[in-house]
Amino acid sequence: MLRLDPAPATMPPGERLYAIGDIHGCATRLAALHARIAEDFSARPVERATLLHLGDYIDKGEDSAGVLSFLSDHRRPEGLEAVFLTGNHEAAMLAALAGGAGDVADWLWCGGRPTLASYALDPGAGPATWAGALPAGHLAFLRGLRRTHRAGGYFFTHAGVRPGVALEQQSAEDLIRIRQPFLSSEARHGAVVVHGHTARAEPEVRHNRINLDTAAWSGGPLTCGVFEGDRLGFIFG
Template structure:
C-alpha cells in the first residue's frame, strides 16, 4: 500500500468580541487527529508525517488530542487501542477523547442488548475480529455476549476506556468528538451531545466563545469554519486520515491518503510508535 502525504496552511479562525482576534493556543502546539476507526496503518503514517512536519518548525510544547471513534469498521482496532493506551501512559501531553463508538462498546459490555445490536450494526464485527473473537450468535445477545466481549478486550483496556474524557479546552479551542449544543455554555454540554450531535451543530453559525474542533461527521477534507474545525475525513472508507496542527501564528492540515489497493498493516510495534511519539511530544 502506498501513502501520499498532503499539507496546507490556514489562518486561525477569529474569536469574536469587542476586540476580535485570531484564536490562540495558550502557548502550545495542539495536534488533533480525526476518527481513526481501526486504521492503524494510516495512524502510523500520519504520526510520522506530523513528526516530520514539526521538526521543521520552532520548538513549542506540543499536545496530541485524539477526537474519539478510534475503534470499529477498520481492521486493526486492537492495535490502535494498544497504541493509544501506551502513548497516554508514557506522556501526559497525549489526550484521547471518548467517541460514540467507544461508548457503544462500554454499553455492550454492561449487557445492554439494544447497545449491542447498535454496536454490531456500526462496525463492531471488525473490532471483535481484531481481538480474534467472532460476533455474537442470535441467541447470545445480552449478558453472555457482554461477558465474552469483555474477556476479549480485557479489563485494563475497559477501565482505560471508562476513564476517557468527553472534552478538552485549551486556549481558544474546545475539543470533542461530535460537537456542541448551540445556545448552551461549553462547560454545560451533555455527554449525549458531545458524542452524538450532528445537524443542529453543523448548521449553526453562531460563535461559541471558542473554536470547536470535532470529528464524527465525515467531510471530504478537513474544514475550517469561523466557529468550528471538522477533522473526520472518513479514514475507514476513504483511505484519508487527517489532523490539524494549531500552531501560532501558522496552522496546518496534515493528511495521509492510501493510494491503490490496501496492503499489509504496518508492522511497527505499538509500543515502539508510542515511545517515538512521546519523544517528539517531549522534545518540543
C-alpha cells in the same frame, strides 16, 4: 514544509496542538500519521506541544485492536503531551460490554463486528465473553477517555455542541453524538469547536467550527489539524 493558513481562533504563544480526527480501526495509517507529526515537531520545535485524538478509535475499519494497542501503550512522538477524547463508538462499545440487549444490538449494527473480528472474537459469543477476552489495558484506556479539551480559542470534542448552550453546560450525549443543529449553525459558541464524527471528503474550516473527520476507514485520508498562533495547517496519513 507544512503550510499554515489563517485560522479562525488562536493558540497561546509558544504552544502547538496536533489534533487527529476519527481513526476507526486504521492502525497502520495512525502509526504513519504519528511519524509525520514527529517529523514536523522535530523540524519545528516549540515550547509546548500537545497531541490530541478526537475519538472513534474503533469500529468500521479492520484493526481496532491494533489502534487500541498502539494508543494504550502510550506510543506517541517524544516530547508531546497526549490527550484522548471519547467518541460515540467507544461509548457504544462500553455500553454493549455492560450487557444490555439493546446496547449489544446497537453496537454490532454501528460497526462493532469488525472490532470483534480484530480480536478474533465471535459476535454471537455475548458481552461477558467479549469483556473477559479483551486486554485489560484496552478496557482501562476506553474507560479513561475525556469528553472535552480547551486550548486557547478552541474547544475540542468528538461530535460538537448544542448551539445556545454554554460550553460548560453541554450534555454528554451531545458532545459525542450531535449533528444538527450544530453542523448548520452560524452561531458563535464561545470558542471555535474542533470536532470529528461527521465524515467529509476534506477538512471543513468555518468561522465557528473545524471538522477533522475525513472518512479514513472508507478510503479518505486520516487527518491531523495543526493549531499554532493564529495559524492552522494539516498533516495527512
